[in-house]
Amino acid sequence: MATIELDRLIKRYGQSTVVHGINLSIQDGEFVVLVGPSGCGKSTTLRMIAGLEEISEGEIRIDGRVVNDLQPKDRNIAMVFQNYAIYPHMTVADNIAFGLYRSKLSKSEKRQRVEQVAETLGLSQLLERRPSALSGGQRQRVAIGRAMVRNPAAFLFDEPLSNLDAQLRTQMRIEIKRLHHRLGTTSVFVTHDQVEAMTMADRIVVMREGRILQVGTPLELYEKPVDVFTARFIGSPTMNLLPASLRDGGADLSVGGSVRVPYSSATTSDILVGARPQDLVPTVADPQGLTVSGTVVVVETLGSETLVHIESAGQTVIGSAPGRQIPRIGEHMTLHASSERLYYFDKATEKSLAVR
Amino acid sequence: MPRIRPGRIIAWTLLLIGGMIMVTPLLFMLSTSLKDASQVYDLRVIPQSPTFDNYIEILGDGRFTRWFVNSMIVAVIVTVSNVFFDSLVGYTLAKFRFRGRYLVFVAILSTLMIPTEMLVLPWYLMASQFGWLDSYWGIMFPGMMTAFGTFLMKQFFEGVPDDFLEAARIDGLNEFTIWWKIAMPLVTPALSALAIFTFLGNWTAFFWPLIVTTSADLYTLPVGLSSFAVEQSIQWEKIMTGASIATLPTLIIFLILQRYIVRGVMLAGLKG
Numbered sequence: 001m002a003t004i005e006l007d008r009l010i011k012r013y014g015q016s017t018v019v020h021g022i023n024l025s026i027q028d029g030e031f032v033v034l035v036g037p038s039g040c041g042k043s044t045t046l047r048m049i050a051g052l053e054e055i056s057e058g059e060i061r062i063d064g065r066v067v068n069d070l071q072p073k074d075r076n077i078a079m080v081f082q083n084y085a086i087y088p089h090m091t092v093a094d095n096i097a098f099g100l101y102r103s104k105l106s107k108s109e110k111r112q113r114v115e116q117v118a119e120t121l122g123l124s125q126l127l128e129r130r131p132s133a134l135s136g137g138q139r140q141r142v143a144i145g146r147a148m149v150r151n152p153a154a155f156l157f158d159e160p161l162s163n164l165d166a167q168l169r170t171q172m173r174i175e176i177k178r179l180h181h182r183l184g185t186t187s188v189f190v191t192h193d194q195v196e197a198m199t200m201a202d203r204i205v206v207m208r209e210g211r212i213l214q215v216g217t218p219l220e221l222y223e224k225p226v227d228v229f230t231a232r233f234i235g236s237p238t239m240n241l242l243p244a245s246l247r248d249g250g251a252d253l254s255v256g257g258s259v260r261v262p263y264s265s266a267t268t269s270d271i272l273v274g275a276r277p278q279d280l281v282p283t284v285a286d287p288q289g290l291t292v293s294g295t296v297v298v299v300e301t302l303g304s305e306t307l308v309h310i311e312s313a314g315q316t317v318i319g320s321a322p323g324r325q326i327p328r329i330g331e332h333m334t335l336h337a338s339s340e341r342l343y344y345f346d347k348a349t350e351k352s353l354a355v356r
Numbered sequence: 357m358p359r360i361r362p363g364r365i366i367a368w369t370l371l372l373i374g375g376m377i378m379v380t381p382l383l384f385m386l387s388t389s390l391k392d393a394s395q396v397y398d399l400r401v402i403p404q405s406p407t408f409d410n411y412i413e414i415l416g417d418g419r420f421t422r423w424f425v426n427s428m429i430v431a432v433i434v435t436v437s438n439v440f441f442d443s444l445v446g447y448t449l450a451k452f453r454f455r456g457r458y459l460v461f462v463a464i465l466s467t468l469m470i471p472t473e474m475l476v477l478p479w480y481l482m483a484s485q486f487g488w489l490d491s492y493w494g495i496m497f498p499g500m501m502t503a504f505g506t507f508l509m510k511q512f513f514e515g516v517p518d519d520f521l522e523a524a525r526i527d528g529l530n531e532f533t534i535w536w537k538i539a540m541p542l543v544t545p546a547l548s549a550l551a552i553f554t555f556l557g558n559w560t561a562f563f564w565p566l567i568v569t570t571s572a573d574l575y576t577l578p579v580g581l582s583s584f585a586v587e588q589s590i591q592w593e594k595i596m597t598g599a600s601i602a603t604l605p606t607l608i609i610f611l612i613l614q615r616y617i618v619r620g621v622m623l624a625g626l627k628g
Contacts, residue, residue, distance in 0.1 A: 051526075052526075071525075072525050073525065073529075079526050081519040081523060085517070085519035085522070087538060088542070089542065099527055101529060146523075
């Protein structure tokens with residue numbers, strides 16, 4: 001159990017800076033997900049916490065203690081890697097026991113711990129097997145077992161689910177979440193998959209180009225994105241963004257029509273009006289909201305809902321229709337979103353107008 | 357009956373011819389070792405009156421056993437040393453970032469371009485000045501570490517994912533233990549190959565042991581066998597008998613290590 005604090009953390013490789021002085025405070029027992037596109041510095045940050053990467057400037061504190069100059073083994077953390085990193089020449093039991101390499105427990109105590117962990121992870125029947133005789137999901141469970149067996153202060157996960165197929169990924173996501181609920185160990189999880197971030201995190205940290213853009217609960221990020229990047233990164237399919245020009249109390253959309261805008265801007269009249277596909281539906285609820293008409297170009301049937309791509313004034317907008325209502329391609333369609341479901345961004349700075 | 361394609365027939369014929377070319381000298385070696393001196397130039401593969409006299413004589417000759425043991429000592433020690441040091445240096449060059457790393461690697465590689473013949477003289481002078489002439493160490497020292505082995509191991513260690521090593525680092529192993537317990541088992545096929553090459557090379561080495569040794573007690577097997585050709589007339593049947601016995605250890609080493617090569621290749625195919 002531990003808190004983790006990053007204080008003006010900087011990482012440079014030669015001339016280029018990959019992490020630009022980030023600050024983050026992780027609470028004891030919290031499950032924090034670092035998310036962002038590849039190259040955003042999320043893995044580097046995690047590796048700095050682990051001690052696998054040197055810190056160029058700034059400070060990392062685990063449980064209040066500065067760990068900058070501590071070896072990975074002295075930080076009392078455990079890490080799960082993307083490609084599992086379980087040793088092919090050892091059995092499952094030996095692999096899990098490896099987590100106790102430095103522990104002073106007796107042989108029988110170690111064995112007992114390994115068995116407990118195996119039991120928790122459903123590996124009891126596989127203890128004598130070698131990794132080559134395991135499935136991908138089982139291998140990742142062994143890797144988690146090796147991390148768990150030591151009762152570390154914190155778990156660090158570096159894209160642990162990326163090598164698994166879609167179904168297994170969903171299953172492991174739930175398993176890791178349940179495990180965290182049970183153990184309550186502080187966890188930092190790195191992923192580029194926003195669905196993983198949304199479903200697993202207590203708090204999400206959105207990163208881009210070595211900077212933290214926004215920190216918040218999944219719902220905060222979904223409801224109140226601070227900029228266009230976060231707005232588009234969180235939520236699937238991506239948020240629609242329609243150019244508009246601001247005038248008194250409202251804005252005229254380039255696709256036609258206008259919306260009411262509750263914000264004003266002293267600096268710009270060019271804004272982007274955002275609407276999530278789930279909020280853009282064929283029924284009118286709010287006459288003051290957004291209305292877009294166009295020709296249906298793509299229909300994605302998901303069963304529970306139908307995603308409709310319509311083209312309007314040269315721009316493609318994605319909306320959703322109820323599951324059983326499947327429009328035909330080429331058909332004319334009008335979609336609506338109520339005004340309280342809309343997002344507004346400065347087109348030049350890409351910042352949300354709601355954030356001051 | 358399934359039709360056999362002409363391409364197949366050509367391939368098989370070529371392989372058969374190649375195989376025969378390689379096996380013939382071995383066959384003659386074995387066959388000559390079973391002949392007595394009068395039959396040596398009779399080129400029949402199956403000897404007219406096969407005899408084990410040569411074997412009895414050679415194995416009864418204390419010198420031969422001595423040479424066999426000498427060769428064994430030299431080959432085993434040099435092989436162990438190569439497997440240890442080549443992989444230690446190879447691992448360091450592959451997995452650690454330090455200033456001058458590339459320079460060190462190129463320097464090691466460049467020694468491959470110097471022919472052994474050119475090195476023999478400096479080696480000899482060195483051995484002579486250090487007083488290593490006519491000793492086991494004198495025979496072994498030039499081969500205790502090789503550029504080829506270092507290069508081979510470096511290439512293989514580069515294929516070992518860093519995650520393995522980092523996971524071990526987090527679990528608290530020191531760098532030497534990471535190399536020994538984690539990295540080494542992952543390159544077993546390369547280690548086996550290196551061991552076979554080194555053992556063979558040293559078991560059959562002739563030129564350097566011939567130069568550096570003077571007393572017959574320190575001869576290695578090839579040097580000793582060649583002395584059958586100078587002392588009296590050339591005793592082919594003795595040489596062939598000695599050579600037949602000498603192939604046994606290499607055969608055994610190969611049979612033992614071959615398993616690891618095959619298993620190692622299978623391991624290398626894993627994702628984990």
